[in-house]
Amino acid sequence: MSISDLTLDLATYDGEVKVLDDISLDVGRSETVGIVGETGCGKSVLAKSILNLLPHGIARYRRGAIRWKGENLLATTRRRLRQVRGTEIGMVFQDPMTFFDPLYTAGSHMMEAIGHREQVKGGSMSRAQRKAEAVDLLSRLGLSDPERVFDSYPHQLSGGMRQRVLIGAAIVGKPEFLIADEPTTALDVTVQAQILHLLQDIVKDRDTSIVLISHDLGVIASMCERIVVMYAGTIVETGTKRQLLSRPAHPYTVGLTSAVPRLGYPQKQVKGIGGHIPNLLNPPPGCRFAPRCPKATSLCRSEKPALEALSDGRRAACHYPEPVA
Numbered sequence: 123m124s125i126s127d128l129t130l131d132l133a134t135y136d137g138e139v140k141v142l143d144d145i146s147l148d149v150g151r152s153e154t155v156g157i158v159g160e161t162g163c164g165k166s167v168l169a170k171s172i173l174n175l176l177p178h179g180i181a182r183y184r185r186g187a188i189r190w191k192g193e194n195l196l197a198t199t200r201r202r203l204r205q206v207r208g209t210e211i212g213m214v215f216q217d218p219m220t221f222f223d224p225l226y227t228a229g230s231h232m233m234e235a236i237g238h239r240e241q242v243k244g245g246s247m248s249r250a251q252r253k254a255e256a257v258d259l260l261s262r263l264g265l266s267d268p269e270r271v272f273d274s275y276p277h278q279l280s281g282g283m284r285q286r287v288l289i290g291a292a293i294v295g296k297p298e299f300l301i302a303d304e305p306t307t308a309l310d311v312t313v314q315a316q317i318l319h320l321l322q323d324i325v326k327d328r329d330t331s332i333v334l335i336s337h338d339l340g341v342i343a344s345m346c347e348r349i350v351v352m353y354a355g356t357i358v359e360t361g362t363k364r365q366l367l368s369r370p371a372h373p374y375t376v377g378l379t380s381a382v383p384r385l386g387y388p389q390k391q392v393k394g395i396g397g398h399i400p401n402l403l404n405p406p407p408g409c410r411f412a413p414r415c416p417k418a419t420s421l422c423r424s425e426k427p428a429l430e431a432l433s434d435g436r437r438a439a440c441h442y443p444e445p446v447a
């Protein structure tokens with residue numbers, strides 16, 4: 123998957139929100155890439171834009187391409203997109219309750235996903251075979267009574283169970299690429315760890331590529347070798363986990379890493395980042411982080427920094443990056 127120069131606005135009553143600005147990102151086969159950034163920075167919009175899931179009336183793609191198997195998903199037909207969704211690229215959403223239809227059982231959702239796969243890939247399983255596959259997958263996802271879960275309505279399941287079913291519905295089509303948007307945000311930490319292990323197993327077993335999206339740097343660091351840091355609709359830094367966590371170059375990444383509490387360190391050493399994300403109706407003309415940046419100069423306020431390679435190979439969009447060598 124290769125995203126290049128993706129620039130996207132969303133039309134609102136107040137005007138056009140400039141949500142994504144020049145996003146470029148490559149994800150290799152079997153790679154797990156993490157996207158991190160504080161709330162409102164455009165992570166979910168980016169995830170939805172890949173499968174063209176943003177409301178049609180409001181999404182304005184200004185520039186860029188999303189290349190998948192040599193094809194630009196932004197320029198392809200609706201029919202092809204329907205084929206791709208679920209069977210080539212799957213998506214695990216942030217909140218299972220918005221994905222599930224409360225009138226249908228967990229099993230119906232799984233059966234529908236299998237039916238879609240069979241339709242696209244030309245299979246012909248009987249209902250009994252589909253059910254057996256769904257129940258087997260629920261069991262492999264760690265659900266101890268898969269038959270009962272299969273027959274349960276979403277409200278009859280716990281948050282962790284719903285999230286497992288959601289992952290099941292996303293992978294039953296055997297996608298080669300999975301987008302997981304905050305898959306563990308609503309869960310307590312023990313269930314969170316189980317779900318993350320589950321995702322790790324899927325990558326190992328099936329050679330799946332994953333884009334994992336989270337505002338939680340800890341979650342991203344535990345799962346991903348390569349990290350992309352987003353701020354206000356732009357990529358501000360990207361590199362390996364080691365590079366970004368041990369020596370962040372962009373002042374925003376510096377703030378983000380020092381905002382994570384660590385065991386054994388006094389609470390007062392945890393620093394936040396002052397201020398908040400700018401209003402994307404009228405983003406700052408230069409660097410979007412400049413209004414909050416301790417190092418900002420007039421250059422930063424007037425000229426947008428390009429995402430450029432630093433001496434160790436990582437890339438940062440900053441006129442004054444921290445030394446990394």
Ligand SMILES: Nc1ncnc2c1ncn2[C@@H]1O[C@H](COP(=O)(O)OP(=O)(O)OP(=O)(O)O)[C@@H](O)[C@H]1O
Nearest residue numbers: 132134139141160161162163164165166167168337
């Ligand atoms: N349907 C919509 N209409 C108008 N603006 C929207 C819409 N969806 C998102 N936005 C705006 O786009 C920006 C990015 O939102 P997005 O949901 O992608 O952020 P996020 O980084 O995923 O945040 P979170 O971690 O809270 O999910 C925000 O300013 C948000 O208000």
